Amino acid sequence: MNKKVVLIGLVVLLAVAALFGYNQFFGPDAKAGEKSVTVEIYVESQGIDKTYNFDTDAVFLYDLLNEVKDQVKFESEDSSFGPMVVGFEGYKADSTSEYYHILINGEDAMVGVKDVPVTDGDVYRFELRNF
Amino acid sequence: MRAKDITLIAILSATLTAGKFVLSVVPNVEIVTFLMILYTVLFGYKRTLMVVVVFVTTEILIYGFGTWLLGYYILWPTLVILTHIISRTLRSEYGYAILSAIYGFTFGLFFALFESLFYGISYAIPYWISGIPFDIVHGTSNFIIMLVLYKPMVKTIGFAKEKMHVA
Numbered sequence: 039m040n041k042k043v044v045l046i047g048l049v050v051l052l053a054v055a056a057l058f059g060y061n062q063f064f065g066p067d068a069k070a071g072e073k074s075v076t077v078e079i080y081v082e083s084q085g086i087d088k089t090y091n092f093d094t095d096a097v098f099l100y101d102l103l104n105e106v107k108d109q110v111k112f113e114s115e116d117s118s119f120g121p122m123v124v125g126f127e128g129y130k131a132d133s134t135s136e137y138y139h140i141l142i143n144g145e146d147a148m149v150g151v152k153d154v155p156v157t158d159g160d161v162y163r164f165e166l167r168n169f
Numbered sequence: 170m171r172a173k174d175i176t177l178i179a180i181l182s183a184t185l186t187a188g189k190f191v192l193s194v195v196p197n198v199e200i201v202t203f204l205m206i207l208y209t210v211l212f213g214y215k216r217t218l219m220v221v222v223v224f225v226t227t228e229i230l231i232y233g234f235g236t237w238l239l240g241y242y243i244l245w246p247t248l249v250i251l252t253h254i255i256s257r258t259l260r261s262e263y264g265y266a267i268l269s270a271i272y273g274f275t276f277g278l279f280f281a282l283f284e285s286l287f288y289g290i291s292y293a294i295p296y297w298i299s300g301i302p303f304d305i306v307h308g309t310s311n312f313i314i315m316l317v318l319y320k321p322m323v324k325t326i327g328f329a330k331e332k333m334h335v336a
Binding site: 049 | 305
């Protein structure tokens with residue numbers, strides 16, 4: 039058999055083994071989350087001011103919000119910059135004048151929810167603001 | 170620089186953009202690494218570096234301005250320089266296959282390092298780890314593409330190069 043075909047087959051096998059190994063080490067498991075975080079949702083006009091504590095293994099904030107979607111009634115929309123937070127607790131931001139501002143430990147987030155890493159002990163606050 | 174070089178650089182960079190576009194439906198399988206190595210071997214590193222600049226700038230025009238452009242402006246020229254260095258002693262496609270595989274496997278890691286300059290290391294680590302499966306696919310596909318396509322493409326493009334009287 040051709041040497042190249044054998045080599046390619048071997049490399050593909052190794053890649054499959056590596057992917058399997060990755061899933062074993064980093065894949066989601068059934069045990070309770072290792073990171074404890076706080077999510078605050080604040081919509082002044084609707085009188086919404088809620089605080090949740092979650093234990094999670096989510097890597098990024100967007101994954102966490104999807105995990106607890108039913109609890110916080112999280113809604114998002116896809117944009118060219120990635121998913122955008124548009125609703126919490128049944129209140130959807132009016133896209134012409136309002137948006138959900140994201141604060142991490144009281145500081146403005148520099149990136150969208152998909153790129154915010156979930157870190158143990160962090161407080162993520164979503165505040166409805168006007169623009 | 171002669172008009173022939175300018176035209177050549179334009180055509181080669183167009184093939185990179187088109188190649189990337191066509192394969193963009195398959196996550197992390199790309200032909201750009203392969204073409205850059207091939208062009209460096211056939212047309213020299215100086216021309217290929219200019220091809221890289223045109224290619225990355227075109228990417229910005231298509232996808233918009235982002236922090237990733239720093240990584241692109243550094244990582245792709247690095248590949249060209251590395252290829253140029255090893256091409257002086259290497260003639261077999263196996264060496265280039267290993268180079269492109271290593272490039273694919275470590276792309277996410279180096280990209281994460283550049284992103285950490287903007288967002289900090291606490292962003293870079295999960296970014297890198299969550300991308301490892303894509304890096305595995307990237308490196309493996311790079312390796313296979315190089316092994317399968319290198320020889321026929323060197324022959325075909327080498328033939329075209331002779332026809333066009335490109336030195």
